[in-house]
Amino acid sequence: MITRNIKFNQPVKPLPPKPSRYGPDPEYIKTRGCDLENIVSVNVRELFPDIPENIYPSEKGIKAVRDATVAALEKVDMSMIKPGDSVNVLGSHHGFTILGGEPYAEMLKTIKDVIMEKTGTENIRLRVGVGLRFRESDEYIKRFGLDEYFNKRAIGVAPIDEGIPIETEIGTLYGIKRCYDADWIVHAHNSDVREIHFHRHVDRAVKPFGMSYARIETRSTYHQNLGPRGANFVARAIFNSEFVQKKWTFATFLKPTPAGIASVDADNDLFALDERLSIDNFRYYGKILTLLSHIDECIAVLDFQAPIPYVFSAGMIFANFSAASIDVFDLDYPLPGYTWYTEAFYGEGDRPLIPDIPPVNPAIKAMVINYAWGGYPSVFWAKMIPTIVVGEWQAEVFRRDPQNVEFMKHAVVADDLPTAIEFAMKIADTDKIIIFDGAPGAINVSESLAEELVEKAPDVDREVEQKLLPKWCRQRGIKLEGYAGAEAH
Amino acid sequence: MRVVNMYAEVDPEKCTGCRVCEKVCPTISIKVVGEKKEKLAVVDLNTCVGCGACVERCQFEAVVLKTLDESRIISVNPHSVDEEKVSELCIKARLHPEQIICYCTGTRAEEVAAAILMGASSPEEISRMTGVRTGCKVECIQPILRLLKAAGIEPKPIEGGWQWYGITPTIWDIPEDVIKKYSARGFYFEEDRALFKKLLDTVKAGGE
Ligand code: SF4
Numbered sequence: 001m002i003t004r005n006i007k008f009n010q011p012v013k014p015l016p017p018k019p020s021r022y023g024p025d026p027e028y029i030k031t032r033g034c035d036l037e038n039i040v041s042v043n044v045r046e047l048f049p050d051i052p053e054n055i056y057p058s059e060k061g062i063k064a065v066r067d068a069t070v071a072a073l074e075k076v077d078m079s080m081i082k083p084g085d086s087v088n089v090l091g092s093h094h095g096f097t098i099l100g101g102e103p104y105a106e107m108l109k110t111i112k113d114v115i116m117e118k119t120g121t122e123n124i125r126l127r128v129g130v131g132l133r134f135r136e137s138d139e140y141i142k143r144f145g146l147d148e149y150f151n152k153r154a155i156g157v158a159p160i161d162e163g164i165p166i167e168t169e170i171g172t173l174y175g176i177k178r179c180y181d182a183d184w185i186v187h188a189h190n191s192d193v194r195e196i197h198f199h200r201h202v203d204r205a206v207k208p209f210g211m212s213y214a215r216i217e218t219r220s221t222y223h224q225n226l227g228p229r230g231a232n233f234v235a236r237a238i239f240n241s242e243f244v245q246k247k248w249t250f251a252t253f254l255k256p257t258p259a260g261i262a263s264v265d266a267d268n269d270l271f272a273l274d275e276r277l278s279i280d281n282f283r284y285y286g287k288i289l290t291l292l293s294h295i296d297e298c299i300a301v302l303d304f305q306a307p308i309p310y311v312f313s314a315g316m317i318f319a320n321f322s323a324a325s326i327d328v329f330d331l332d333y334p335l336p337g338y339t340w341y342t343e344a345f346y347g348e349g350d351r352p353l354i355p356d357i358p359p360v361n362p363a364i365k366a367m368v369i370n371y372a373w374g375g376y377p378s379v380f381w382a383k384m385i386p387t388i389v390v391g392e393w394q395a396e397v398f399r400r401d402p403q404n405v406e407f408m409k410h411a412v413v414a415d416d417l418p419t420a421i422e423f424a425m426k427i428a429d430t431d432k433i434i435i436f437d438g439a440p441g442a443i444n445v446s447e448s449l450a451e452e453l454v455e456k457a458p459d460v461d462r463e464v465e466q467k468l469l470p471k472w473c474r475q476r477g478i479k480l481e482g483y484a485g486a487e488a489h
Numbered sequence: 490m491r492v493v494n495m496y497a498e499v500d501p502e503k504c505t506g507c508r509v510c511e512k513v514c515p516t517i518s519i520k521v522v523g524e525k526k527e528k529l530a531v532v533d534l535n536t537c538v539g540c541g542a543c544v545e546r547c548q549f550e551a552v553v554l555k556t557l558d559e560s561r562i563i564s565v566n567p568h569s570v571d572e573e574k575v576s577e578l579c580i581k582a583r584l585h586p587e588q589i590i591c592y593c594t595g596t597r598a599e600e601v602a603a604a605i606l607m608g609a610s611s612p613e614e615i616s617r618m619t620g621v622r623t624g625c626k627v628e629c630i631q632p633i634l635r636l637l638k639a640a641g642i643e644p645k646p647i648e649g650g651w652q653w654y655g656i657t658p659t660i661w662d663i664p665e666d667v668i669k670k671y672s673a674r675g676f677y678f679e680e681d682r683a684l685f686k687k688l689l690d691t692v693k694a695g696g697e
């Protein structure tokens with residue numbers, strides 16, 4: 001039964017493939033998931049009408065992001081920065097994966113301009129951290145002309161670069177030296193929920209201090225030493241350290257929703273900013289992920305310029321969808337269906353070592369990889385989900401990737417996407433398809449799945465508003481009462 | 490266990506001898522030789538595992554990964570040493586022997602423990618023997634250092650290198666006041682400790 005009068009739209013075209021050392025040559029990516037028969041799109045705002053309006057994409061173009069950044073920075077105190085002082089604007093590669101990267105690049109450029117104007121200093125550098133693809137940020141810096149914009153002072157930094165010890169309330173952790181080689185630091189990030197399976201949305205805004213700006217010792221502490229719900233504490237410990245606080249100025253965040261960019265927020269108080277973005281994320285991303293977790297069965301088609309876990313659909317990354325056999329926002333569950341602690345707890349023969357391990361989202365009956373990068377350890381998914389890789393060019397990406405040497409041992413290769421889908425339908429015994437192609441503002445799905453999403457959305461909306469959102473806030477000590485809403489910031 | 494199917498190759502025309510590759514190689518397989526203008530990075534193909542760290546950090550694009558004609562496997566069989574000792578070492582490091590500690594290679598704690606029992610005394614030696622820490626090069630340094638510490642070994646970082654700096658705290662080291670202070674902010678340390686304990690309790694042999 002369709003409970004709302006939604007006419008399914010034509011599929012939304014994703015952005016064209018981008019050349020990268022981590023992915024296949026874009027030349028090979030001829031057919032996209034959205035070109036398949038019976039694929040339609042569902043606008044996320046039609047599913048959840050309370051998602052705030054976009055500032056981008058909108059008719060104002062990229063200028064809207066500049067204007068929103070300038071407006072957000074008006075309320076920020078920069079008086080600690082004196083003319084001639086050095087300032088490191090700290091960024092992360094994640095921001096560039098949102099809507100093609102232009103909004104994040106524009107925010108970074110605007111931050112530089114406003115700091116110059118307000119403080120008189122010209123010694124402003126850009127340091128952009130990475131995940132596990134150490135040159136990814138260099139690619140973005142080049143693509144968006146950030147090196148020129150920052151007067152040849154923009155660099156990508158990696159967790160194996162020279163480190164610096166940081167004394168924290170739990171002991172010594174380590175940062176990347178070049179992130180901190182200035183008098184002051186500015187934290188320039190985005191509020192996209194991204195890796196909830198890792199940070200569990202506890203101190204989301206603080207995470208880069210334990211990740212993009214951190215050395216391997218710290219990142220290993222996060223993923224191996226502290227546990228599935230306490231992991232992100234390394235970020236708080238580093239952020240609260242005397243070393244970081246002496247250099248701290250303010251944070252500026254691009255605030256996306258599953259539909260686009262809603263606003264830019266800035267604050268000298270990072271924890272206040274975190275509370276605001278947490279409530280917004282629980283409300284908007286929380287609804288989308290809860291809805292996706294209610295899908296009964298599907299074939300997931302991966303079709304985006306990112307490694308397997310980071311391909312997007314309606315702003316949610318595939319890793320979260322694969323983890324969604326439980327409610328990943330709910331801290332009563334120790335382990336999501338996917339996180340590294342979960343992966344660690346599968347013993348020989350992939351036997352769960354303890355009964356508490358939830359499976360990878362059992363709704364994903366098959367995974368078709370039409371277009372994805374290497375550069376993230378992904379063998380786990382190929383072992384847990386029947387996997388079909390489209391084209392030798394894509395298989396070669398995995399074979400040549402030190403993080404995925406054995407990936408193709410657990411996957412088969414199809415010559416083209418339609419053949420891969422035909423095979424996937426046979427093994428999955430379903431015609432429901434969801435495409436992770438980063439299509440802006442919409443989910444590209446098969447008509448059968450579109451109907452299911454539309455039917456289930458109103459109940460999910462109620463469930464999140466009435467039950468889950470208050471619970472998620474309560475678990476993190478976040479006050480929901482009196483919050484003015486996303487547009488107020 | 491690590492399948493080695495690639496190796497690093499240096500382009501002498503592009504190499505400036507800056508030594509960054511030396512500082513990041515997890516198996517100490519690339520070294521700059523020669524003086525002044527003659528400086529050149531040279532790869533030891535016997536120990537290079539094709540991890541790509543040098544490739545990714547060389548700012549002069551002087552190193553590339555090439556496919557080996559024949560791939561090889563590096564591994565330590567945990568069942569080839571005293572299994573009880575392997576188990577004891579893992580438990581002392583508060584790791585389940587079968588727990589995966591390297592997500593790229595699928596290496597389990599028991600393999601690293603076995604390498605240590607066979608004489609490995611540094612992360613570099615362990616990487617050469619097992620291939621651990623040669624995929625992403627990021628996430629698995631701490632369990633390696635924990636297992637070495639449990640064996641009574643405190644390795645020294647390589648002088649001037651950036652391979653690793655030191656061991657860091659675990660959930661068991663977090664002061665009680667810190668746990669109390671943040672438990673209402675969503676950091677469920679007590680509950681996660683219980684989860685780890687449950688995992689370790691499933692190991693029959695060994696124990697602290
Ligand atoms: S990092 Fe590159 S340029 Fe520097 S020594 Fe190594 S190969 Fe040569």
Ligand code: SF4
Binds near residue numbers: 514516517541543544
């Ligand atoms: S960094 Fe990796 S690829 Fe380069 S020489 Fe060392 S082991 Fe080989």
